[in-house]
Amino acid sequence: MGRSMGKITGVWEENGELAARIQCPAPGVPAPGQYVLASDPADRAAALPYRLFPTAIERDGFSAGPGLPRAWLPGSVLALNGPLGRGFALPEAARRAAFACLDGSPARLRPAITTAISRGCAAILFSGGLEGALDRWPNALEVAPLESLPEALGWADALALAASPGGLAGLRSLLGWGAGKRLPFPAQVLVDVPLPCGGMAECGACAVRARRGYRYACRDGPVFDLDELEW
Ligand code: FES
Structure with a gap:
């Protein structure tokens, strides 16, 4: 997919850390094990993008975390780069x-x-x-x-x-x-x-x-x- 914009549509706590749902175009949704690099364009102090592994996958977005920046709130817009990398490919015959x-x-x-x-x-x-x-x-x-x-x-x-x-x-x-x-x-x-x-x-x-x-x-x-x- 390459670069796209995403929007945080919900946040919650998991084991005391922040997790979030991110809405994005369908081609930007990572497969299991892939990752997306995300940055908040409003956060000029962040030197590097944040890597997100999907923890739940939907057609128009995905969840990530726990461990996300506390400054990420519902409505925050994120610049996304991905999906990137090679994900899981367990054998279809596995039972x-x-x-x-x-x-x-x-x-x-x-x-x-x-x-x-x-x-x-x-x-x-x-x-x-x-x-x-x-x-x-x-x-x-x-x-x-x-x-x-x-x-x-x-x-x-x-x-x-x-x-x-x-x-x-x-x-x-x-x-x-x-x-x-x-x-x-x-x-x-x-x-x-x-x-x-x-x-x-x-x-x-x-x-x-x-x-x-x-x-x-x-x-x-x-x-x-x-x-x-x-x-
Ligand atoms: S993240 Fe830089 S070489 Fe892999």
């Missing part, structure tokens, strides 16, 4: 999908979960931080503590993760696995890193260690096949 948020907000996984459930896939989310916020999640979703993720490995036929590079570095220890062991089914990970240059792959801030060198999350991700990366 038992596990989702896990290794750190940060699990809301970034919500559109991928909603898509999987709408295809008739059973879904379970392993995460902390869900207390009191389950009203925004599909009723068919099961939830479990992150520590029980190893138990899902005999059940699932696909896995989607969200993690910072530090969180991803802890996955092997969470699973109790040594170096080199690989998952027996497709797995993808949304790597949450700063994305300041909007997919130009020029600043290097989003570099992620891969099995062969580095990949840029802004251009090659932010969703990667897990086995592309060093973990």
Whole structure:
């Protein structure tokens, strides 16, 4: 889509931080795992655009957050750049999908979960931080503590993760696995890193260690096949 204008049509609190719904033209709505760079033209103090991962997707807009700037209010106009990057593409044949948020907000996984459930896939989310916020999640979703993720490995036929590079570095220890062991089914990970240059792959801030060198999350991700990366 490229550049467009959006408007905040609602804000709310999630885990004590701001989340918002943003109305925008349909081609500007990101797919699950993609991102949009947003800036408030009235905020001259903001040096960099804010990266938004969708947490709910509609035809004429999307939700994002928690963690949005407190100055964003209903009616605020945003300059948007996107959708950008590569989103989730779990196998259509998957029937038992596990989702896990290794750190940060699990809301970034919500559109991928909603898509999987709408295809008739059973879904379970392993995460902390869900207390009191389950009203925004599909009723068919099961939830479990992150520590029980190893138990899902005999059940699932696909896995989607969200993690910072530090969180991803802890996955092997969470699973109790040594170096080199690989998952027996497709797995993808949304790597949450700063994305300041909007997919130009020029600043290097989003570099992620891969099995062969580095990949840029802004251009090659932010969703990667897990086995592309060093973990
Ligand atoms: S955000 Fe600048 S290279 Fe990726």
